[in-house]
Amino acid sequence: MASRLKFRQKLEGTRVLIIGGSSGFGFGVAEGCMEWGVAHLSIASSSEKRVTEAISRLRQSYPDATTEIKGHACDLSNESTIDANIKTLFAAIGTLDHLVFTAGDAPPTRDNSDLDMQFIKNAGMVRFFAPLLVAAYGRESIATRPESSITLTTGVSGERPIPGWPVACSYLAGLHGMTRSLALDLKPIRVNLVSPGAANTEMWDVLDDATRSETMESLARATTTGRVGAVEDIAEAYLYSMRDANLSGAIISTNGGRCASNWYLEIQGKAEIDNYIEGALPELAAKTTFFFMGIVLC
Numbered sequence: 001m002a003s004r005l006k007f008r009q010k011l012e013g014t015r016v017l018i019i020g021g022s023s024g025f026g027f028g029v030a031e032g033c034m035e036w037g038v039a040h041l042s043i044a045s046s047s048e049k050r051v052t053e054a055i056s057r058l059r060q061s062y063p064d065a066t067t068e069i070k071g072h073a074c075d076l077s078n079e080s081t082i083d084a085n086i087k088t089l090f091a092a093i094g095t096l097d098h099l100v101f102t103a104g105d106a107p108p109t110r111d112n113s114d115l116d117m118q119f120i121k122n123a124g125m126v127r128f129f130a131p132l133l134v135a136a137y138g139r140e141s142i143a144t145r146p147e148s149s150i151t152l153t154t155g156v157s158g159e160r161p162i163p164g165w166p167v168a169c170s171y172l173a174g175l176h177g178m179t180r181s182l183a184l185d186l187k188p189i190r191v192n193l194v195s196p197g198a199a200n201t202e203m204w205d206v207l208d209d210a211t212r213s214e215t216m217e218s219l220a221r222a223t224t225t226g227r228v229g230a231v232e233d234i235a236e237a238y239l240y241s242m243r244d245a246n247l248s249g250a251i252i253s254t255n256g257g258r259c260a261s262n263w264y265l266e267i268q269g270k271a272e273i274d275n276y277i278e279g280a281l282p283e284l285a286a287k288t289t290f291f292f293m294g295i296v297l298c
């Protein structure tokens, strides 16, 4: 057996900031950081109350952990304060080894017939403009070495769009380009992107119980695993991004196989598949017969 544990030590003694750590994926990553022996963990979100509650939950779940945890309020939704808020956050944090960005507000669900410039701009503030500014104002706080990392968040709808989500899907896909570009500009600091599929996090608290469970069932049908993601599974992608000093400019997709499934047909219902089979297959069979007849005659 190795005298030093080369895998288990990778996050021990490190300093990590999670912007969006008060709930959902960010909170899951915070729990992972406690288990991996991170020395200093900072959590930021728009609400001081939610940050304080998240820190209490972490302390209760890990009473023996030696991780020092600090909380910071930093609202990223307002164009007129976003620059100052991010600068203030980094001034309070000090040096970091890893930065994780999971902050996101309610998904902008308006279809193409109902768009205006203000809506489009507001929809990108937290999920798209904020990570660009975080990288710009935070780069000096991150130790300049390949072990350091920034991990951003997109969503599977950037790879497989949902009908009626043109704004969200555009920003989600744009984050792929942002990540690769930042990986070049910030080298040797690594920059990666996690692309999660659906998970039943606090993001869905806006729905009533019945709609929420219907939505989760329908999203589960769009996967190959038959279920939506668990936070502790999706959090692994962020923890891996931090630990693999060879990973940069990468997109890690963790979506229960949604990209491999006939997800759109699944969501639309079996009737559409039946119509397709009834309509298209006889026509295809007829064409194939003519094709083979043609070969024989030639």
Ligand SMILES: NC(=O)c1ccc[n+]([C@@H]2O[C@H](COP(=O)([O-])OP(=O)(O)OC[C@H]3O[C@@H](n4cnc5c(N)ncnc54)[C@H](OP(=O)(O)O)[C@@H]3O)[C@@H](O)[C@H]2O)c1
Binding pocket: 019, 020, 021, 022, 023, 024, 025, 026, 044, 045, 046, 047, 050, 051, 074, 075, 076, 077, 102, 103, 104, 105, 107, 126, 127, 153, 154, 155, 156, 196, 197, 198, 199, 200, 201, 202, 203, 204
């Ligand atoms: N859950 C899913 O099914 C799913 C699937 C694919 C992609 N995603 C994306 O993954 C990201 C994280 O999702 P999640 O499920 O973890 O959501 P979540 O549980 O709602 O967490 C979002 C985090 O962002 C913070 N936040 C919200 N508005 C903010 C603001 N104005 N300024 C700063 N922080 C803010 C929240 O804290 P406060 O409210 O305290 O500010 C919270 O910590 C989002 O971008 C989401 O769109 C989610």
